[in-house]
Amino acid sequence: MDFLNAIILLLNYIFVPALTYGSQLALGAIFVTLIYGILRFANFATGDMMSFGTMFTILFTWYFQSVGISLGVFPTALLAIPFAIIFMVSYMLLIDKFVFKYYRIKKSPPVQLAMVSIGVMFVTQAVVRIIIGPSDRRFFDGEKFLIRAGEFKDMTGLNEGLAIKSTQVITILVTVILVSALFWFLNKTKTGKSMRAYSDNEDLALLSGIDPKKIVMITWIIAGILATIGGALYGLDKSFKPFTYFNNMLPIFAAAIVGGIGNPFGAFLGGYVIAFSEILLTYAYKKFFMYVLPESMEPDGLVQLLSTDYKFAVSFSILVIVLLYRPSGIFKGKVL
Amino acid sequence: MRKNLNVIAAYSIMMGLIILVGIFQSWNIALSIFNLCLISAVMTMGANIQWGYAGLINFGIMGFTALGGLAAVLISVDPVQEAWRAGGFDILMCLWLIIVMVLVIRFILKNYEKSKIRTYSIAAIIIAGIIIIRVTAEPGIEAIEAVDPAKTGFLGGFGLPIIFSWIVGAFFAGGLAFVIGKVALGLRADYLAIATLLISEIVIAIIKHEDWLTRGVKNVIGLKRPAPYEVNLQQTDWFINLVEKFNSSKLNLISDLAERQAALNQFVIEGSSIFVKLCYSGLFLVVVIVLLILTQKALYSPWGRMMRAIRDNEEAANAMGKNVVKQHLLIFVLGSAIVGIAGAMLVTQDGLFTPGSYRPLRYTFLIWVMVIIGGSGNNFGAILGGFVVWFLWIEAAPIGLYLVNLTTAGLDDTHFLKVHLIESVPYFRFLMMGIGLLLIMRYRPKGILPEKIEIK
Numbered sequence: 001m002d003f004l005n006a007i008i009l010l011l012n013y014i015f016v017p018a019l020t021y022g023s024q025l026a027l028g029a030i031f032v033t034l035i036y037g038i039l040r041f042a043n044f045a046t047g048d049m050m051s052f053g054t055m056f057t058i059l060f061t062w063y064f065q066s067v068g069i070s071l072g073v074f075p076t077a078l079l080a081i082p083f084a085i086i087f088m089v090s091y092m093l094l095i096d097k098f099v100f101k102y103y104r105i106k107k108s109p110p111v112q113l114a115m116v117s118i119g120v121m122f123v124t125q126a127v128v129r130i131i132i133g134p135s136d137r138r139f140f141d142g143e144k145f146l147i148r149a150g151e152f153k154d155m156t157g158l159n160e161g162l163a164i165k166s167t168q169v170i171t172i173l174v175t176v177i178l179v180s181a182l183f184w185f186l187n188k189t190k191t192g193k194s195m196r197a198y199s200d201n202e203d204l205a206l207l208s209g210i211d212p213k214k215i216v217m218i219t220w221i222i223a224g225i226l227a228t229i230g231g232a233l234y235g236l237d238k239s240f241k242p243f244t245y246f247n248n249m250l251p252i253f254a255a256a257i258v259g260g261i262g263n264p265f266g267a268f269l270g271g272y273v274i275a276f277s278e279i280l281l282t283y284a285y286k287k288f289f290m291y292v293l294p295e296s297m298e299p300d301g302l303v304q305l306l307s308t309d310y311k312f313a314v315s316f317s318i319l320v321i322v323l324l325y326r327p328s329g330i331f332k333g334k335v336l
Numbered sequence: 337m338r339k340n341l342n343v344i345a346a347y348s349i350m351m352g353l354i355i356l357v358g359i360f361q362s363w364n365i366a367l368s369i370f371n372l373c374l375i376s377a378v379m380t381m382g383a384n385i386q387w388g389y390a391g392l393i394n395f396g397i398m399g400f401t402a403l404g405g406l407a408a409v410l411i412s413v414d415p416v417q418e419a420w421r422a423g424g425f426d427i428l429m430c431l432w433l434i435i436v437m438v439l440v441i442r443f444i445l446k447n448y449e450k451s452k453i454r455t456y457s458i459a460a461i462i463i464a465g466i467i468i469i470r471v472t473a474e475p476g477i478e479a480i481e482a483v484d485p486a487k488t489g490f491l492g493g494f495g496l497p498i499i500f501s502w503i504v505g506a507f508f509a510g511g512l513a514f515v516i517g518k519v520a521l522g523l524r525a526d527y528l529a530i531a532t533l534l535i536s537e538i539v540i541a542i543i544k545h546e547d548w549l550t551r552g553v554k555n556v557i558g559l560k561r562p563a564p565y566e567v568n569l570q571q572t573d574w575f576i577n578l579v580e581k582f583n584s585s586k587l588n589l590i591s592d593l594a595e596r597q598a599a600l601n602q603f604v605i606e607g608s609s610i611f612v613k614l615c616y617s618g619l620f621l622v623v624v625i626v627l628l629i630l631t632q633k634a635l636y637s638p639w640g641r642m643m644r645a646i647r648d649n650e651e652a653a654n655a656m657g658k659n660v661v662k663q664h665l666l667i668f669v670l671g672s673a674i675v676g677i678a679g680a681m682l683v684t685q686d687g688l689f690t691p692g693s694y695r696p697l698r699y700t701f702l703i704w705v706m707v708i709i710g711g712s713g714n715n716f717g718a719i720l721g722g723f724v725v726w727f728l729w730i731e732a733a734p735i736g737l738y739l740v741n742l743t744t745a746g747l748d749d750t751h752f753l754k755v756h757l758i759e760s761v762p763y764f765r766f767l768m769m770g771i772g773l774l775l776i777m778r779y780r781p782k783g784i785l786p787e788k789i790e791i792k
Contacts, residue, residue, distance in 0.1 A: 041526070042526040042529065042530060044701075099774060102778060109525075110525065110526050111393060111525045111526060111529075112777070112781075114526050114529060115704070115708060115773075115777060116773075116774065116777050118701055118704065118705070118773065119770045119771075119773035119774040119777060120770065120774070121701070121770070122701070122705075122766045122767070122769045122770025122773065123766070123767060123770030123771060123774070124770075125697075125763075125766045125770075126763050126764065126765075126766035126767035126770060127767070129760060129763035129766065130757075130760040130763050130764070130767070133759070133760065134763070246697070250533070250534055250537060253530050253533075253534070254534065257527070257530065307545065309541065309544070309545035310541055310545065312537060312538075312541060313537070313538045313541040313542070316534035316535070316537055316538050317538065319530075319531070319534055320519075320520070320531055320534065320535060323520070323523060323527060323531050324519055324520070327523065327524075327527065
């Protein structure tokens with residue numbers, strides 16, 4: 001019985017939250033990695049682009065709520081996401097046309113493009129703050145829990161409850177569907193294959209008649225979809241605040257690089273690596289050991305490897321170690 | 337003279353703008369803008385040395401600034417005797433443990449061949465070391481943080497004049513830069529950018545959460561000043577006389593004695609805060625000028641030529657027998673040390689240390705905008721960038737308000753759009769910075785005052 005309790009405890013406090021957080025990071029990391037692999041620069045506007053997409057999701061959610069459309073037990077935001085994606089993609093294509101295209105044609109070094117993306121970051125941040133303001137917003141509606149802790153306890157008769165929020169389930173499901181669709185697209189369709197070819201070797205791809213304009217456009221469209229959905233899922237699960245989104249850029253970068261930048265599958269797994277290591281290293285295991293160990297051996301302290309204050313620092317340290325010992329990433333991405 | 341015309345013109349316009357602020361808003365605001373411009377100029381000089389001279393991207397400016405600020409705290413605050421008695425011994429033990437650990441690792445690295453076993457044993461030593469250090473430090477840290485937590489709760493510093501911290505801050509930042517440089521400088525440009533950005537976040541996390549050292553988010557307030565206090569100035573005779581002399585024409589217009597005294601008091605209060613700010617300006621100006629002379633000399637020395645050669649073609653420089661790795665490390669340390677000075681200056685001016693206020697947008701990306709807009713590789717350009725960008729950063733809100741009022745003049749005062757826009761005026765500064773950066777990158781990629789190298 002105690003053993004079961006211990007497992008439920010870990011599931012409730014480590015596994016489910018880490019899986020959710022990891023999915024959110026994974027979407028962002030694939031976004032970063034696609035831009036890096038195909039457009040060849042580190043996009044410092046990542047976090048703010050995600051908040052831009054989320055902002056539109058929220059605006060549409062509000063609109064739908066005001067006219068009385070809802071999805072019943074599901075959050076209205078799910079309905080709003082497709083509309084937000086349209087705005088997001090057009091914004092990205094506009095930015096590409098007016099900002100990034102010039103440097104791409106000039107074949108500027110990646111560093112210069114990264115600097116330009118800082119300019120885009122400032123502008124996007126300003127637009128988001130001017131339109132929706134800097135404050136914390138929650139836009140979740142519908143049924144909050146799939147299983148409540150209390151219900152679970154009654155059902156199983158265990159001491160530990162397992163609470164699963166519906167946002168967690170939605171996040172994981174949507175991520176799985178989206179990522180499988182993306183991998184299907186990249187591996188099976190002609191456009192996807194030409195994208196990978198372009199990322200592998202630009203000159204060779206051009207020689208074999210791949211249209212770079214089309215590739216770039218499709219990359220931005222996919223990026224827009226990923227950014228909006230990733231941002232909206234994060235906002236649904238936690239809350240929307242432009243500043244947090246800006247900060248999320250850092251673990252997202254960490255996930256992309258740990259997974260091997262330029263490699264979408266690596267980025268996907270990288271998100272979970274970062275999320276799990278953050279939560280595993282900062283969780284206080286006292287209660288877990290109380291269940292598992294006999295009474296005489298129970299620990300006095302919290303049995304916490306690092307205080308939760310260092311949550312971000314954990315993922316950054318992992319990144320720094322990976323960068324130093326295996327710059328191509330754990331999953332052998334290519335260094336472009 | 338002629339070839340420096342654009343430099344002189346740019347700087348006179350900048351000074352003119354600040355003077356305009358002084359006339360139209362107030363001299364207090366103008367001087368505080370000017371002081372922060374000077375501090376920003378020091379930061380941009382540091383970033384410019386790394387980026388402009390050597391082409392190294394350092395997105396960790398925030399971390400070095402914060403370390404400079406930490407130096408200001410550790411140098412100037414009086415030691416908290418009680419805390420030292422409570423937990424000082426444990427902390428010193430930890431320090432020894434860290435030194436021993438580093439020495440052991442160095443010993444292993446030097447005396448054993450590179451192998452898997454070596455890597456694993458080093459990892460094991462580090463993990464074991466961290467656990468031992470945690471166990472040793474825990475009671476000490478708890479004891480220290482329990483000492484009067486509302487007022488102190490930390491070890492305090494050395495109780496020296498705060499001005500020394502400017503040098504110590506440079507050493508702190510330089511030391512961190514040495515460590516970072518040793519491990520990360522081999523990375524490609526954009527990887528280096530990301531790595532330094534994340535390392536600076538780690539530094540901030542440590543400063544924020546190690547309360548025994550920095551008081552963390554409880555902030556350290558009331559640091560010593562290198563300048564006199566306003567309250568004391570307001571009671572000294574020579575200062576009151578000085579203010580009286582300055583404002584004699586205005587004071588003479590007032591005939592009533594009581595009223596005249598009240599007016600004088602007002603002038604004295606205003607004057608004292610301006611006088612203090614002027615003292616800071618003087619100190620900062622000295623730092624900026626000294627650094628400018630040094631960096632200019634370095635830029636045109638054989639060393640500067642070598643740095644540019646390395647920047648423009650690393651392989652060629654390497655082939656000519658220049659030690660690229662060593663020079664990169666050197667310049668990374670030097671640039672970061674200058675940023676550290678700026679961090680200490682900033683805390684000195686504010687008189688308080690707030691770890692929570694260090695954010696990458698303000699302390700890393702804004703500094704980069706300054707360098708790029710001003711002109712990388714040119715010290716005068718970098719300083720000008722610091723001035724222009726900081727000036728706009730502060731004055732963006734009034735300018736934005738003016739623009740909003742202008743464009744929505746036809747709308748009713750309570751119209752929701754106008755109210756919303758006026759509320760969001762503070763964020764126009766982001767817009768301005770972003771558009772400014774994009775325009776400069778596009779149409780004048782070398783900045784306002786581009787780098788110019790005379791070939792003789």
